[in-house]
Amino acid sequence: MTLAVFSAICAVCCYKIAKSKGRNPKIWALFGFFSNIIALIVILILPNLLTPQNPQSPNPVMKPNWPPPPNFPMVAAKIRQNLNALRRKSPPVTNVAAQIRELAQLRDDGLISDAEYQDKKQKLLDII
DSSP states (O other): OHHHHHHHHHHHHHHHHHHHTTSOHHHHHHHHHHHTHHHHHHHHHSOOSEEESOTTSSSOOEEEOSOOOOOHHHHHHHHHHHHHHHHHHSOOHHHHHHHHHHHHHHHHHTSSOHHHHHHHHHHHHHHO
16 A cells, blocks of 8 residues: 555656656656656656746746757658659569469479479569
C-alpha cells in the first residue's frame, strides 16, 4: 500500500517537473510511477527545454529552445522520389517469386538441369 502511494507521489512530481521543463509529462509520470526516485533524480538533472523570452516580466512567455524542424514537405517529396526510383530499378518480389516457381516447374519437368535452375534462381535473387 505504501509503495503504491509513494509511486503515485513520484508520478505526480515527475509530471509537474516534466511539464515545467518542456518535456512530455505523461511519459515522465509513467516513468516516475514505475521507477520512483530514479525518475525524480533524472528529471531534475535534465536541462530545461523552455527558456523565457524576457526574464524580467512577471509571466515570461516560454518558447522552445531547439531549432525549428526542417521543411517536412520537401523531405517527404525527396523520400517519395527515392522510393519511386528504387521501385523502377527492381522488379516486384512477387514477380521474382513467380519466375522462381516457373523455373522449378521447368526443372521438375526435366526441361532444364538442376545447375541451370540454381544459376537462374541465384541471378533472380541477386536482383532483389
